[in-house]
Amino acid sequence: MKIALTGNPNSGKTTLFNSITGKIEHVGNWAGVTVAKKEAKIKKTLNRSGQDIIAVDLPGAYSMSPFTSEESITRDFVELENPDVIVNIVDATNLNRSLFFTSQLLELDIPVVIALNKSDLLKKKRTDIDIKMLEDVLGCPIVETVSTKSGRNGLSNLINKVIEVSGSKQEPPFIPVDVDLSNINSVEKSDIKRFDFIKDLVERAENRSYKSSLHNYQDGIDKVVANRWLGIPIFALIMWGVFSISQTHLGPFIADFLVGGIDSFYTFVGSILGSDVSPVLEAILLDGIIGGVGAVVGFLPLIMVLFFLLALLEDCGYMARVAVVMDRFFKRVGLSGKSIIPMVIGTGCAIPGIMATRTIKNQRQRRTTAMLTPFMPCGAKLPVIALFAGVFFDDAAWVGTSMYFLAIGIIILGALIIVRITGEKNARSFFIMELPEYRLPSFKRASISTLSRAKSFIIKAGTIILLCNATIQIMQTFNWQLQVVAEGAENTSILASIASPFAFILIPLGFGVWQLAAAAITGFIAKENVVGTLAVVYSISNFIDTDELVLISGSQDVASIMGLSSIAALSYLIFNLFTPPCFAAIGAMNSEMENSKWLWAGIGFQFGMGYAVSFLTYQVGTLILTGSFGSGFIYGLIVVLAMVSAVIYLINKGDKVSLNKNVKVA
Amino acid sequence: MSSFVETELNNLSKADINREYIIKGVESEDVELKNFLFTLGCYPGENVTVISDFKHNFVISVKDARYSIDLDLAKAIKL
Numbered sequence: 001m002k003i004a005l006t007g008n009p010n011s012g013k014t015t016l017f018n019s020i021t022g023k024i025e026h027v028g029n030w031a032g033v034t035v036a037k038k039e040a041k042i043k044k045t046l047n048r049s050g051q052d053i054i055a056v057d058l059p060g061a062y063s064m065s066p067f068t069s070e071e072s073i074t075r076d077f078v079e080l081e082n083p084d085v086i087v088n089i090v091d092a093t094n095l096n097r098s099l100f101f102t103s104q105l106l107e108l109d110i111p112v113v114i115a116l117n118k119s120d121l122l123k124k125k126r127t128d129i130d131i132k133m134l135e136d137v138l139g140c141p142i143v144e145t146v147s148t149k150s151g152r153n154g155l156s157n158l159i160n161k162v163i164e165v166s167g168s169k170q171e172p173p174f175i176p177v178d179v180d181l182s183n184i185n186s187v188e189k190s191d192i193k194r195f196d197f198i199k200d201l202v203e204r205a206e207n208r209s210y211k212s213s214l215h216n217y218q219d220g221i222d223k224v225v226a227n228r229w230l231g232i233p234i235f236a237l238i239m240w241g242v243f244s245i246s247q248t249h250l251g252p253f254i255a256d257f258l259v260g261g262i263d264s265f266y267t268f269v270g271s272i273l274g275s276d277v278s279p280v281l282e283a284i285l286l287d288g289i290i291g292g293v294g295a296v297v298g299f300l301p302l303i304m305v306l307f308f309l310l311a312l313l314e315d316c317g318y319m320a321r322v323a324v325v326m327d328r329f330f331k332r333v334g335l336s337g338k339s340i341i342p343m344v345i346g347t348g349c350a351i352p353g354i355m356a357t358r359t360i361k362n363q364r365q366r367r368t369t370a371m372l373t374p375f376m377p378c379g380a381k382l383p384v385i386a387l388f389a390g391v392f393f394d395d396a397a398w399v400g401t402s403m404y405f406l407a408i409g410i411i412i413l414g415a416l417i418i419v420r421i422t423g424e425k426n427a428r429s430f431f432i433m434e435l436p437e438y439r440l441p442s443f444k445r446a447s448i449s450t451l452s453r454a455k456s457f458i459i460k461a462g463t464i465i466l467l468c469n470a471t472i473q474i475m476q477t478f479n480w481q482l483q484v485v486a487e488g489a490e491n492t493s494i495l496a497s498i499a500s501p502f503a504f505i506l507i508p509l510g511f512g513v514w515q516l517a518a519a520a521i522t523g524f525i526a527k528e529n530v531v532g533t534l535a536v537v538y539s540i541s542n543f544i545d546t547d548e549l550v551l552i553s554g555s556q557d558v559a560s561i562m563g564l565s566s567i568a569a570l571s572y573l574i575f576n577l578f579t580p581p582c583f584a585a586i587g588a589m590n591s592e593m594e595n596s597k598w599l600w601a602g603i604g605f606q607f608g609m610g611y612a613v614s615f616l617t618y619q620v621g622t623l624i625l626t627g628s629f630g631s632g633f634i635y636g637l638i639v640v641l642a643m644v645s646a647v648i649y650l651i652n653k654g655d656k657v658s659l660n661k662n663v664k665v666a
Numbered sequence: 667m668s669s670f671v672e673t674e675l676n677n678l679s680k681a682d683i684n685r686e687y688i689i690k691g692v693e694s695e696d697v698e699l700k701n702f703l704f705t706l707g708c709y710p711g712e713n714v715t716v717i718s719d720f721k722h723n724f725v726i727s728v729k730d731a732r733y734s735i736d737l738d739l740a741k742a743i744k745l
Contacts, residue, residue: 062705067698096729097707184697191704192711213715213727215684226734228720324734328722331736361698430699431736435725 002054003162004078006105007089008098009060010436012117014038016089016147017057020046020155024452025057026352027445028314030323031434032341032359034059035070037077046156049163056083062097064104070358078108085162086112092119092129092144093437095206099198102138106172111165112140115158119144121437126209134205139171148442173197218438222321231325238318239404242309244397247386251302252395258301262294280477280484287539288473293466295535296528299383300457306382307453310347311446317438319344327431333412334419336360336431339369343411346376347404348453350585353378354592362429368418370592371602372411374581375609377403379453380460380527384576387531391558392569403577410578410609418605421650423657460526468522469532476537495537508636509575509611510568510618520575526582538562567621568630571614579610608643615640678724679740681716689714691744706733708743 005013009031018025021040027033034057042053058077059070066072078086088105090098105112122129135142141161145154174197180186225234245251269290273282313319322344327337338360346353353373360366377385377400389399475495479485485493491500496514503517511517515537522529534540538561564572580586580603590599615636622630681687689712692700707729708714717732718725724740726733735743 062702065701065705067702067705094730097731100705100707188704188709192709195707195709195712212730213686213713213717215717219717219725219732222725223718226718226720226723226725228722320734324720324723327734327736331722336736337734430694430696430739430742431723431734432703432739433734435732435734 001049001051001084001163001166002056002081003085003087004056004058004081004083005087005089006058006074006078006101007060007115007117008062008091008094008101010434011060011089011091011098012147013060013089014057016115016117016145016155017055019147019150019153020159021055024448026345026348026449028319029317029436029439030314030320030341031060031436032070032356033345035355035358037073042159046159047163048160053159053162055087061101063101068359068361078105078110083110084166086110087115087158087162088112089115089117089145089147092116093121093125093127095129095202096199099138099202100195103172103174103194103198106138106140106170107175109169111168111170113158113161113165114138114140114142115145115147115154116142117145117147119154120146120149128207130205130207134201137201137205138173141165148445150444173201221438222435225318226321226324228328231321235322235325236401236405238313240397240401242306242313243400243404246302246306246309247389247400248395248397251305251386252390254301254305255298259294259298262290262298266290266294283477284470284473288470288536289466291539292469292473292532292536293461295540296383296461296465296532297458299386299531300454302386303379303382303457304450304454307348307379308446308450311449312441312443314344315439315441315445317436320433320435323433324435329412330415331429331431333415334424334429335365335368335415336362336429337433338431339365339372339415342369342373343376343408346373346378348379350374350376350378350581351588354585354588357592364419364422364424365429367593367595367598368415370589371418371598371605372414374585374589374606375407375410375414375578377407377577378527378581378585379457380582381577383528383531384523384573387534388569388573391562392564392566399573403573406574406613407577410613414605414609417647417651421647421654423654457528460528464526465528465532468525468529469536472518472522472533472536506575508619508630508632508639509614510571510622510630511564511575512632513563516562516564516572520572520579523576524580524582526584527576530576534562565622565625567618567625570621571618574617575610575614577610578606578613580606608647612640612643676744677741678714678716678726678735678743678745679737681745683716683719686713686715687745688712689743689745692742693744694742703743706731714743714745 005017007013014025014027014034017023017038018027020042022043023040025038038057039054042055047053056077058074061071061074064075066075086105088102090102102114131142143154143158143161145158147153174194176190179190224230266286270286323337323340326340330336330339341359342353342356345356350373353376354370357366357369357373360369385400385403389395393399472495476493477484478494479492480494490496495518499514499518499521502521503512503514506512506517518537519530519533522533540558540561586603589602593599619629619633689708689710691710692703692708694700703709712728715727716724717727722737724735726735
């Protein structure tokens with residue numbers, strides 16, 4: 001048996017899905033978190049029927065006529081795939097809007113059960129609903145649910161009802177008469193009648209003790225956080241707080257324990273191997289695998305604390321307000337505030353972020369957002385940020401915060417360039433976004449989401465990153481004649497000879513050595529690899545606790561081993577964050593853009609942007625600090641100027657296009 | 667068709683805060699957008715209240731929900 005979960009956006013479908021199936025799909029307190037359908041079996045403890053029930057979680061929709069592509073997934077599924085039962089999740093606090101979709105679902109000849117969700121909020125809002133009466137009029141069973149609660153949440157009742165109605169027939173309460181489906185006006189007239197029917201029904205069934213259109217304390221909060229002048233500083237302060245806690249305070253504190261464990265494991269394995277084992281094997285096992293993977297895993301606590309805090313932010317409803325604040329800026333560059341949602345999701349991982357661009361209606365905006373979302377520092381880039389903040393900038397919270405805002409700056413600049421190139425700078429777009437109610441964020445939900453992200457991080461570390469580090473170690477140990485490279489002749493290794501040509505290109509950016517080039521290259525497989533590869537090529541297994549390194553490597557610390565000035569380090573960090581993302585994210589870009597020209601233009605753009613920003617950071621920074629430009633200035637300047645003139649040429653071409661379009665309109 | 671000259675209070679961007687109005691029409695060439703607004707309950711004859719005015723952005727209340735809309739959209743909703 002198959003059941004479809006449908007309902008308005010942010011009615012709690014995915015939360016309910018997670019509760020009845022035990023899955024941990026991403027949830028957030030705003031409209032449009034789910035953009036693809038998800039399937040899973042309902043838990044045995046809830047299902048007494050003996051047969052398997054598959055629940056299908058669908059993106060939210062307001063009606064059967066889709067507005068964006070993810071809404072059409074919902075319509076197509078219920079119309080074409082014949083689910084046995086439709087579970088319609090209705091936000092109990094907004095019957096007036098929700099039941100419009102319900103009345104359409106009831107016409108499909110598939111039994112419907114209504115889950116009257118968020119029913120715990122009714123008491124708070126002093127609203128009574130006559131459920132019996134609603135059931136009688138709508139002709140389908142209604143079960144009160146609270147999907148955010150773990151016990152006494154009405155979910156086992158819901159599943160029992162689903163089993164009960166399966167195969168039965170229900171009479172639709174509202175049947176449109178005399179509608180000409182090919183005529184928009186006729187459809188609209190009928191839909192107005194439908195809304196009137198719902199309004200009349202809700203008026204009879206619902207007893208509200210106060211009007212929802214009155215200004216309340218939540219609107220007061222909005223006045224501050226979405227304020228024209230305060231909005232951005234508040235957002236910056238919140239992000240700084242998130243980084244300060246995860247990177248400067250709580251994160252490193254927890255990380256110290258973990259790193260201690262990895263170090264003892266390293267010593268323990270070393271002592272087991274003894275002195276009889278071949279030095280090559282020892283190097284691969286100790287420095288390649290344990291050292292490289294350990295260096296990456298050492299950052300896990302920092303990432304978990306960060307994800308936890310971001311999950312709390314997502315859960316309380318603040319993110320929708322960020323979209324409102326950003327809309328003003330994004331609109332000037334041809335995007336809309338909706339583009340911020342993929343970018344916020346992209347702080348976890350760029351892939352779901354890029355997928356979330358489906359909620360954007362305009363094709364150019366959607367493609368532009370898919371191209372720019374990977375600039376947002378994702379979870380895999382955090383170890384890189386944390387490493388450089390720790391080694392070169394004394395764990396300062398401003399490093400991470402400024403990388404976020406630099407990302408936003410680059411995104412805005414990028415959008416500006418793209419809108420000019422495509423010649424659509426005069427195109428207008430509308431912005432509308434539902435503002436969900438604020439709620440106290442749940443520690444439990446945030447913990448679950450953090451643990452699931454930590455799990456995939458560890459799996460990645462144990463597979464791709466382990467494999468990469470072992471390969472890097474082998475490539476570093478041998479030369480092309482497959483002989484072990486001698487000490488002092490590291491430049492002859494396979495790795496050095498492959499990475500050196502790339503290093504040459506990176507000289508104007510301040511880090512033209514093969515070790516750093518190799519780390520940047522492995523970053524395209526997975527960004528965590530940057531840290532892993534650096535650990536291997538410099539034989540450093542402990543990046544977190546730089547004090548310990550003094551003991552390990554004499555008076556040297558990580559900064560001097562890597563031989564980078566702080567400016568060059570910042571430039572390297574920027575290069576790794578703002579060049580193209582990992583291959584998996586590029587794949588996601590490909591599928592969402594649906595156009596190879598856009599894809600290649602996007603990758604080229606990301607490279608150019610990363611190169612130019614790091615070039616400027618290194619050269620200008622060096623000029624300020626030392627009074628002269630850094631190495632390779634002229635050479636780099638030529639490259640950057642060539643890229644800039646190419647962009648200017650394309651912009652001019654685009655301006656002509658938009659001029660022509662204007663003439664046509666006039 | 668009505669003229670595009672904006673008189674006092676003919677669209678939502680000119681509305682008083684916290685006062686209930688009745689929507690007279692939604693003027694947009696974008697049919698899908700009109701349909702979308704319709705499904706939210708934003709259509710002629712329905713009530714709308716402006717909750718906050720952030721100059722570039724408005725918070726409105728339609729059918730027991732809050733939405734943030736931009737200035738262009740506010741101008742398209744006629745009162």
